[in-house]
Amino acid sequence: MIGKIHKQMSHDSWLFSKMATPDYTPFVFLLLLFQSGVWGVPVCQTPQESPTCGYKSCHATKPGMLNVHLVPHTHDDVGWLKTVDQYFYGDRNDIQHAGVQYILDSVVDQLLKNPDRRFIYVETAFFYRWWKQQTDDMQNTVKQLVNEGRLEFVNGGWCMSDEATTHYSAVIDQMTMGLRFLNDTFGHCGRPRVAWHIDPFGHAREHASMFAQMGYDGFFFGRLDYQDRNRRMVAREQEMLWRASESLTPPMADLFTGILPNGYNPPEGFCWDQSCDDPPIRDDPDLEDYNVDDVVTRFLHIITHTLSLSLSLPPPLHQALVYKTNHIIMTMGSDFQYENANLWYKNLDKLIRYVNQMQSNGSEVNVLYSTPSCYLQELHRANLTWPLKGDDFFPYADSAHDFWTGYFTSRPALKRYERISNSYLQTCKQLEVLGGPISRKGPFGAGDSETLKKAMAVAQHHDAVSGTEKQHVANDYARKLANGWAHCQVLVSNTLSSLSGSSAPRVYCEHLNISVCPLTETSKKFSVNVYNPLARPVSWPVRLPVNGTAYSISDAKGKAVDSQVVPVSQATAAVRRGRGYAVNELLFQVQAPPLGYSTYSVSLLQNGPPSPPSPLPRAPTAVQNKFLRVTFDPETGLLSSLSNLETQQTVKLSQNFYWYNASDGNNSESIQMSGAYIFRPNTSTPFIISKTAKIETLQNSVVQEVRQWFSPWVSQVVRLYTDSRALELEWTVGPVPIGDDLGKEVISRLDSSINSSGVFYTDSNGREVLQRRKDYRPTWNLRQSEPIAGNYYPINSRAYIKDDKDQLTVVTDRSQGGGSIQDGSLEIMLHRRLLYDDVRGVGEPLNETSDIYPEGLVVRGRHLLSLSPPATAADTHRPLAQEVVLQPLITFTDGELHPSTRLEFSGLQAVLPPAVHLLTVSQWDQDTVLLRLEHQYQASESKEHSQPVTVNLQKLFSTLDMLGVSEMNLSANQWKDEMTRLDWKAESGEKPLPKRGGDPSVWEVSLKPMEIRTFLLRVRQR
Template sequence: FWVGCCGNGTTPPGQKTGGAERMRADRAMPTFRTPLKSCHATMPNMLNVHLVPHTHDDVGWLKTVDQYYYGDRNDIQHAGVQYILDSVVDQLLKNPDRRFIYVETAFFFRWWKQTAPVLVSFSGRLEFVNGGWCMSDEATTHYSAVIDQMTMGLRFLNETFGPCGRPRVAWHIDPFGHAREHASMFAQVAAELLRFHLRPRLKSELSLQIPVHARILPNGYNPPDGFCWDQSCDDPPIRDDPDLEDYNVDDVVNRFLMIASGQSLVYKTNHIIMTMGSDFQYENANLWYKNLDKLIHYVNARQANGSKVNVQMRLDDFFPYADNAHNFWTGYFTSRPALKRYERLSNSYLQTCNQLEVLGGPFSGSGPFGHDDSWTMRRAMAVAQHHDAVSGTEKQHVANDYARRLADGWQHCQVVVSNSLAALSGSSAKRIYCDNLNISVCPLTESSHKFSVNVYNPLARPVTWPVRLPVNGTAYTVLDANGKPVDSQVGLKNRGSAANELLFQVQAPPLGFSTYSVSLQRRGPPPASTRPRTPPAIQNKFLRATFDPDTGLLSSLSNLETKQTIRLTQNFYWYNASDGNSSVSNQPSGAYIFRPNSSTPFVISRTAKTESLQTSVVQEVRQWFSPWVSQVVRLYADSRALELEWTVGPLPVDDDLGKEVITRLDTSIDSSGIFYTDSNGREVLQRKKDFRPTWDLEQTEPIAGNYYPINSRAYIKDDVNQLTVVTDRSQGGGSIQNGSLEIMLHRRLLYDDVRGVGEPLNETSDVFPEGLVARGRLLLTLDRPQSAADTHRPLAQEVVLQPLLTFTSGDLHPNTRLEFSGLQDALPPAVHLLTLSQWGEDSVLLRLEHQYQSGESKQHTQPVTVNLLTKKKTKQNKKNSTALSGNLPRRFTAQNRKRAPFVGPEQTEALRVCGGFWQMVQR
């Protein structure tokens, strides 16, 4: 039995490396003088117990990011990250045998800028694991945003510490379930080992012998019982003076040996791990290390008496997640729907900001609208990926802080966007941003007689997009970039302060913009464009949706191209949230946990009051189910998807009942208890009711236990039909009945679920004192199963990366460039431009992705060749293929994947992409 602490292997000599942008540290990193062996020797004939001193520092949860770093508001929670790092470094300097691992680069970056200690004397003792800006959530995050935040953290570590700072372990110990796509991403950023922990219920169902370099921690990420020595712990210290009455060395060693032996029974090898730390611990690192040093010494001393224990410091997913028979962590899939939508929109805006920062050149950072860059938005989005951020499991004031940071990022990026569009269009006219179009508010369009709309498309293929603008006129002329009239309609609005709504379709080129001119032609009374009745159907050349004339509800959906028709009924329901007063369990629903009182939800209304709008641009059926639930069923002229725009809230709680609102689609599809969801917006996984693929499930919560995260789409299918629902944010959902798909839209709860947040999920504000109102869109497609991905894959990308609208008032200058594309040609349909961003003053980061899974499309699953060179070659045009995070050459990832995600030579003018990512840094 050998006890010790372990770092990340042999530490090579470090070197100074230049930083980039604002991520450059304020002080240069000194050169490491000599290689040090950071791992203690292990004993092949003994049980090697690796103690891992660590702290888990949430990037916001009960306190904001700033409050956690500075140690403010300790009345909420005693935690100060700057003091933890100060204390740990001090203790590492005092003893070369001590080790520590650290995760959250967002905090370390801030501390390093302010402190930058001389680390020469203890290289190898401080190990960075995971390396992302935060420890991201795995259920409600989109893979593109996760890659971005991992890139930020790993880049800082690489440019500050060189090879010595390279994380080799993906340390994901606190997210509430684990996604397959996250494991894939970790492998592609060159992590060699994934460590995570499972809540007790899942752990009891599984063997701890997990394949593919994954490891499960037996105590969560906490120390074994009785071995916590932080200032917040109550466990007694090791008292090793034999003259003292309270001498306890023998007792401590015996208990440790018993725990280690028991833990070894569920591991295949003679190496086990014990985490020594927890949330925000090590603020007084001396307490921990003084006792750990004694523990190591006295346990290993038993080897002289024959002990065989050696102590030292050192492909499906896991959803849904439970820590007890009735405690499923599936509520947070939907918690805080407005924040989840804002985060998704912010991701789209960040990608646009990054792209225009490249396309606009040096002018984008400094121009007529000021000096700025995308750094503020990148940091805000990276923090928002934290497992207590976009997940919705933070306190209300912390959620407000996340939103404030995102809003601040928008303001900075608007300067970049304005400068770039000015450079690309040749016009320095002031650009207006209508950030409240989601609630039909835009002062410019409501008051101007003439204005222009610039539509920037961040996708690498052309898109058609509907534009809806609040106006007070009754007739407008809309001209495209070529001066040709565009079909437009003015209709009576049903929300916002403006009288009417102008609607027209725009087309934008790949990675570029198109500009539309709008002129007022007539004012007057609002047009009588709606009819107070339910039409028998709305249809275009692709789809037909019928309605029941008696109820006003959807009754069927047809694909007119393939001649498919299914019965489709859609309605709204609410589950009565458990208050914990039950003979079965005292667990209430809360921010984390979804636990309905009954398996049968309450229908909000069996009928809907309706009115219809039918024009050449769009056909709508507006439905009202109650004062707090309404919907618009919408079909655009050229769309292959039926849009359901729902508005839910404020949820009434005068009856003292918490409510969890769902929409349910009941169809004639024979789904056999199976449905499909995406994993972080990328790959699609099969889900089966009351079933887990890796263990025998005894279902105890028939609703909550069958909910899964839906990040961008879900579908049900049989041999003939596939109904796909594309979402505009992360939501929870399930298929509880055959042929049915339900999606949770909104939650308002009156009790805390006792998982630490300490307050109920009951969102109110000055704007919504009676409760939060949430609005969103679901897009429905009907296809043959063999070709459905050809529709829902690009559709989901359009929703994630939607066009950005900017406005200018009055006439444009005659020399203004009205259309622009950053590509010579659109990328093939199978290839997605994931990232185009500035990497340094003379380099850019480019990520391409094959967006189809193996076998899901006859047309688009095949490998694709993409030409990456322009016709004009220059000696300065160099390409370096890297790992997914950009911090390492690509060769580092080959050993971590059973199948290479890329094929084809790296040095040729063309790249062959097949089933994965490809990335380069181009100078």
């Protein structure tokens, strides 16, 4: 029987719900008095409650005039040159003068002095901190400013996320966190209407798709390729309709998008912050330095001067002639400005007054305080048609030799830590729901997921996971993530203890990738608990550091599990640097149920063999399992071919490591150096590290390994597990040598016989795939000036090349940059160590070291290779990428388990269909759960799985009874059926297709390709 969470119609309304009883007899059930913010769900305020916020708060414009929208704003990086804490408090001003708390103090004070003034604020992470420190009186004052539209929130996420190196699930999480706080605090008037990404270094199509599904009416950004901008200025196409999905029915993923004229800075000569040098407006005619006439003249010149289309004009000039309407926007602010807001507002008041006085002399310019949403409203009222955009805005270059493609890989260790932290956070949130209240306060103490949620949200910032911050700030991001892990570990221990009935302490080994785990190295008997956060069963290889030579392993049903012991490789022993002393690794395959765990018991055999078989010091002719066959060149020790035995496909395939010599700026064409942001090799031909590899080979019933050494600082294991459809390449790079005074950008390159014709494919934030063509941009005729860096793109989870017969896919374990420079080739950048700053603000070279690696950071990672026919490749690489993004969590308990311990558990009643991904399971409030279901295939991507699919919510969880449900928008800050967006017309003249039909019942949820649906569930623990 249908159970629905009813929507609030006023602050003091009662909620009623129908709920299903065991015999499906419906009855009316009184739920609770739903006060504002009780559940943190959308508050549906009536117009009388908020008559002036949002679009209603906009100042009137003047028809027939050029209306100049001045937008006072500050751009407050959530960490960059200083840590988040340092920025908030105004600490370490010797690095950068910035104090966010003083900005908000000053802005609120100045807004109160003139009701015409406006201000927008973006970064909820900072505003949340400031809000908590305010008195009740100040909070009420700020609420009044918000309700009157004088203080407006735009974007509203915890941070302004990077768009190249973030995974969509983490972006959705951080947006949800920020928007929920604004919703709980300010209700309807706190909801942003505009997405605002003024600083990220290129823009992803998937971000636009997510923003559209979150209910934003428009999107504004500042950075795009200089060639693209120049063309758009001439064609007056700086505002467009971005069709951000090839699968979702328009206008579901359509987003009006505008490019700001000055990046996000004020026009030249009109900056009035304490950090600016521009002269103030001196308006006393009795004083010698009176300059009003000069200021007005310069201002009018900037916006109305005649445009010569034959010139390549810089963006700040001639705004009126490069946009389509009689409205233009000016961003009046910049990084950490308005700490003394009086400076800005005093001069802006004068600018508005004196420019508008010219109307009496025939001027047709009208200047007003405004916000991005007010500007957007005027564009909508113009009722024009707009050009369509279907691709994305990567890569970004700000001049001919300055491609911002290095940060796709910068700080690869932090990028990996962020990715596995996302996986751990999803597991933590799931177990918080499945465990109920005991998860947060149980036998192991008080645990929480909030600490890791906030740390992960901060890590999405465009100077965090991007790798473009100072070293001490990167360290701080990692410290915050580690602190979040510690809080979640208590929660996870509590839940697993409750579900299993075992109070044995849980042990977490966070360095298994380098074979370090004190418990497994010393214990003779222990258990391994494998929790799977996916909604389908997974098979996962486990490698544990041990010092014994033989072990017996049994699964949850007591069945013996095949295992092997192999020696720890020389590369692993070297990279550990004394943090572990295991001489061997115990290998076995585990199976874990959906949204659940399975427990394996491990015992040391006293009478095992004296030592595991030693590796053979030669290259094999081939290694194979029932799915794949891999051949090696016996002379070089390198890969030579890859075969799919199921489909009878074979491609020639070689793989090796190279490095580009990073430009030091001593170049006749440009002085640009490679740095944290910019990738600029000084030649188009990389240096090969070694033409041959030293080889060791291991082959047993669990795995076949070919261990390759290319140099003292580059090694790799080519690994094929018995039941795997993917070939694993585990690479270890570092310390990158710089004794030759050369910065190095290290790549892994695959060269195949596939006829890729200059085309390759990359994912966008882990979701939809985009086609990339060498030396080509879909929307303008590219003048290529950097043949390597200008063909690099972000790879968030996978990339592939293909022809009519074969598709070679590489799944990555973190965000990396890569390209296809030659036909049949795919290269991925692994590590960067540079000697110069690229002069983009960070002020230090990307030269990572640590206490453990003082001579340079060592990075280890994995690439998974699959070979399939193009028609069925997605059936392999999508679930494979998903397993890497959401990998199982492995925990340990020492000694023998109690006989009553529950060794296996699944939080689902049944496995979900292969097309369905359980994207979010998160505790919302005491009795409510946030659920997101995702169709993970694109339209026409898979003959089998690119079809609509239906899930019954009542038959979903094994530990929860469903009492009520209501559908939300993607960011969970609006009811789905009340979400309205501005409609926009494309120049193609096409009309939006009708909206999707309803589900057969509220419990039966249908999903179309690439669709994400978000629900708030009222639940009861069983």
